[in-house]
Amino acid sequence: MTTVRTLNPMADPATDVDDVARLLTPAGERVSDADLQQWIEDVDTTAIQRLYRDMVLLRRIDAEGVALQRQGQVGLWPPCQGQEATQIGTARALRADDFAFPSYRETGVVYARGGKPSDYVLAWRGEGHSTYDPHELHTATQQIIIGAQSLHAVGYAMGVQRDGGDQVAAAYFGDGATSQGDVNEAMVFASSFGAPVVFVCTNNQWAISEPVSVQARFPIAGRAPGFGIPSMRVDGNDVLACLAAMRWAIDHARKGRGPAFIEAVTYRMGPHTTSDDPTRYRDKEEVEIWRRRDPIDRVEALLRTEGAFDDDLVAEVAADADALADEVRQAAMGAVTRPPLSIFDAVYAEPHSGIDAQRAAYAAYLDGFAAVAEEG
Amino acid sequence: MVQLTMAKAINEGLRRAMADDPKVLVLGEDIGKLGGVFRVTDRLQEEFGAQRVIDTPLAESGIVGTAVGLALRGFRPVVEIQFDGFVYPAFDQIVCQVAKLHYRTRGNVRMPLTIRIPWAGGVGAAEHHSESPEAYFVHTSGLRVVAVSNPQDAYVMLRQAIASDDPVVYFEPKRLYHTRAEVHLDVDPADAPPMGLARVAREGTDVTVLTYGAQVATALDAALAAEEDGISLEVIDLRSLSPVDYRTIGASVRKTGRVVVTHEAAREAGVGAELVASVTERCFHYLESPPVRVTGHDIPYPPAKLEKHHVPDLDRVLDAVDRVLERPNSLTGVEL
Ligand SMILES: Cc1ncc(C[n+]2csc(CCOP(=O)(O)OP(=O)(O)O)c2C)c(N)n1
Numbered sequence: 001m002t003t004v005r006t007l008n009p010m011a012d013p014a015t016d017v018d019d020v021a022r023l024l025t026p027a028g029e030r031v032s033d034a035d036l037q038q039w040i041e042d043v044d045t046t047a048i049q050r051l052y053r054d055m056v057l058l059r060r061i062d063a064e065g066v067a068l069q070r071q072g073q074v075g076l077w078p079p080c081q082g083q084e085a086t087q088i089g090t091a092r093a094l095r096a097d098d099f100a101f102p103s104y105r106e107t108g109v110v111y112a113r114g115g116k117p118s119d120y121v122l123a124w125r126g127e128g129h130s131t132y133d134p135h136e137l138h139t140a141t142q143q144i145i146i147g148a149q150s151l152h153a154v155g156y157a158m159g160v161q162r163d164g165g166d167q168v169a170a171a172y173f174g175d176g177a178t179s180q181g182d183v184n185e186a187m188v189f190a191s192s193f194g195a196p197v198v199f200v201c202t203n204n205q206w207a208i209s210e211p212v213s214v215q216a217r218f219p220i221a222g223r224a225p226g227f228g229i230p231s232m233r234v235d236g237n238d239v240l241a242c243l244a245a246m247r248w249a250i251d252h253a254r255k256g257r258g259p260a261f262i263e264a265v266t267y268r269m270g271p272h273t274t275s276d277d278p279t280r281y282r283d284k285e286e287v288e289i290w291r292r293r294d295p296i297d298r299v300e301a302l303l304r305t306e307g308a309f310d311d312d313l314v315a316e317v318a319a320d321a322d323a324l325a326d327e328v329r330q331a332a333m334g335a336v337t338r339p340p341l342s343i344f345d346a347v348y349a350e351p352h353s354g355i356d357a358q359r360a361a362y363a364a365y366l367d368g369f370a371a372v373a374e375e376g
Numbered sequence: 377m378v379q380l381t382m383a384k385a386i387n388e389g390l391r392r393a394m395a396d397d398p399k400v401l402v403l404g405e406d407i408g409k410l411g412g413v414f415r416v417t418d419r420l421q422e423e424f425g426a427q428r429v430i431d432t433p434l435a436e437s438g439i440v441g442t443a444v445g446l447a448l449r450g451f452r453p454v455v456e457i458q459f460d461g462f463v464y465p466a467f468d469q470i471v472c473q474v475a476k477l478h479y480r481t482r483g484n485v486r487m488p489l490t491i492r493i494p495w496a497g498g499v500g501a502a503e504h505h506s507e508s509p510e511a512y513f514v515h516t517s518g519l520r521v522v523a524v525s526n527p528q529d530a531y532v533m534l535r536q537a538i539a540s541d542d543p544v545v546y547f548e549p550k551r552l553y554h555t556r557a558e559v560h561l562d563v564d565p566a567d568a569p570p571m572g573l574a575r576v577a578r579e580g581t582d583v584t585v586l587t588y589g590a591q592v593a594t595a596l597d598a599a600l601a602a603e604e605d606g607i608s609l610e611v612i613d614l615r616s617l618s619p620v621d622y623r624t625i626g627a628s629v630r631k632t633g634r635v636v637v638t639h640e641a642a643r644e645a646g647v648g649a650e651l652v653a654s655v656t657e658r659c660f661h662y663l664e665s666p667p668v669r670v671t672g673h674d675i676p677y678p679p680a681k682l683e684k685h686h687v688p689d690l691d692r693v694l695d696a697v698d699r700v701l702e703r704p705n706s707l708t709g710v711e712l
Contacts, residue, residue: 099448099449128482129476129479129480129481129482130480130481130482130484133481133484134448134481134484134485135484135485136484140448141477141480141481141485145468145472145473148441148468148469148472148473150441151437151438151440151441151442151444151445151469152441152442152444152445152448152473153445154441154442154445155441155442155443155444155445155446155447155448155449155453156445156446156448156449157445158430158442158445158446159445159446159448159449159450159451160449161427162401162427162428162451163449163450169445181435181437181465182437182438182441182468182469185433185435185437185438185441186438186441186442188433188435188438189432189433189435189438189442192433193430345482345483346478346479346481346482346483347478347479347517347518348478348518348520348542349478349483349486349488349540349541349542350540350541350542352520352542352572352618352619353572353619353620353621353622353623354618354619354620355517355619357622
């Protein structure tokens with residue numbers, strides 16, 4: 001099966017953000033989609049309330065990350081505001097023992113996989129490259145090298161095939177990443193070996209300052225079929241569509257039918273990172289258009305229509321968000337920097353005489369200061 | 377004990393490692409039915425199947441990057457890079473991912489990957505088929521780098537590399553693939569000298585020659601020739617370039633007081649530079665003369681017809697020996 005679902009093959013420019021499958025319009029109205037509908041039959045109002053809560057909590061973590069950066073508590077933060085539906089919808093479709101390979105911006109994937117408050121901030125604070133154990137969370141360390149993780153996901157999926165397991169690997173990357181060799185190599189490997197991997201391309205319209213049209217002249221989902229991979233282009237601000245599409249893709253991979261590809265069309269509302277100045281390259285109006293497509297507002301509107309959005313829910317979710325934000329803040333403020341010699345830890349798994357000698361020499365050097373201090 | 381070529385010894389090492397541990401996989405271009413362009417993986421696919429001896433798409437970053445994922449899943453991938461000059465597309469995955477994952481995850485993720493690279497020149501090959509990229513990898517913390525010089529080491533060190541929980545870049549000198557020697561296949565890799573240890577390939581008293589890979593044979597030839605002149609060379613086969621066994625080297629330098637380093641990689645910021653600096657730091661007061669490097673020139677690897685001028689030969693090594701002995705017949709004792 002190499003269909004491009006919901007994609008008009010008439011060379012629509014990559015920027016046509018409405019050529020997408022959706023279940024929830026920007027106004028928050030439920031619509032039906034022939035491909036997606038079957039995958040969310042079981043998603044009732046309570047489940048939608050949970051998705052709403054996830055997205056609100058994620059937005060709160062993100063806001064806290066930005067605030068902590070402004071206060072000098074973390075060095076850098078890559079905001080994901082606007083991308084909550086893509087991250088939560090797709091990651092919530094994964095089974096605990098599936099393996100996710102997120103990029104730096106996928107805070108929501110780490111959240112959905114069970115990350116702790118400290119896991120969101122300590123790496124950005126510079127306390128460690130990664131704080132969680134990938135094997136425990138079944139989630140790889142958030143990747144900074146653009147696209148590299150897509151190959152790791154495919155290799156992991158090839159390992160699943162060899163183990164006879166039924167797990168799926170999920171490779172997350174941005175629209176910019178699709179220009180990288182690694183992402184294209186990953187699709188070749190995945191397709192040739194029929195690996196159970198799902199590619200999730202978060203098309204947030206921008207790669208730092210470069211619009212998606214620099215990376216692609218045709219919708220990105222249109223590339224996958226060329227590799228023999230079925231793909232779907234969905235509204236990335238529609239959490240139901242993201243969940244449904246991911247369930248479709250995971251089911252496809254888990255049943256041994258090989259890889260699947262999702263392009264989630266969304267928007268990065270904030271700067272690329274806290275060091276970036278998006279006013280230099282994009283219009284205010286563009287941001288305003290996307291503000292009206294907000295993924296959380298949309299779910300709120302839906303819940304209202306269904307009579308499932310009231311003050312109690314708002315208060316409860318807000319309290320949870322406050323509590324989590326507080327924990328994130330405490331994790332950053334209370335961070336204890338590791339002792340100096342720990343920089344030599346875990347360079348190798350086994351003893352390495354070169355590193356061991358350097359550690360010993362540096363320890364002696366530091367001891368020298370201690371001795372001088374003692375002598376006064 | 378059997379007589380085996382180096383290619384066959386490595387093949388046997390792969391076979392036994394795969395037989396012993398179902399988690400060992402081999403990936404690369406043309407390694408299946410063809411058995412690799414050097415036949416190092418000959419018949420392995422027949423024996424272990426296409427799920428364990430994987431003919432990959434033609435994409436080096438893809439090969440190494442998927443091996444990272446396989447390692448994450450608990451496998452021990454052995455990757456074949458077809459030729460030294462083709463490792464560059466995989467450089468990012470090796471340097472940024474393979475080398476650093478253990479560190480980034482504070483020891484939670486192990487990368488027991490072996491990256492085999494048919495390596496270096498002297499076989500009259502086409503462009504990009506004779507590179508000596510070892511310094512790039514030695515410079516990268518988190519990788520172990522070894523270079524083999526004989527079938528026995530090739531066999532044992534490959535098995536040790538595969539058994540190691542660290543990533544190992546394993547260099548196989550192409551010009552030795554068909555050299556034959558006795559190999560003990562039943563030696564237990566755990567009992568054999570670890571791959572981090574250097575080997576005194578020949579004992580001597582006047583000059584220490586530090587080298588590795590195919591240059592070991594050149595150095596041994598030079599030692600034979602020097603002997604006729606009454607000069608005694610001690611030849612040390614480094615075996616491991618990261619870490620370097622400075623204990624063995626130090627003992628030798630303290631004995632001889634004179635050092636020649638030879639490798640075929642270019643000189644600038646090469647392994648030889650590191651060896652000389654480290655030996656000087658550690659053994660300065662034992663040195664009788666400045667250490668000398670004999671290396672490839674700082675040029676792209678030249679065309680095959682000219683490679684004999686690039687790869688240091690016996691005479692260039694002997695000339696360096698003259699220089700460290702401050703003998704008047706040195707040809708190259710020019711101010712640099
Ligand atoms: C190999 C590599 N090149 C360049 C960079 C610098 N860089 C970091 S993020 C980025 C843009 C990535 O855009 P995209 O893939 O669309 O993801 P997004 O940031 O929009 O989530 C660039 C160029 C990098 N991290 N890695």
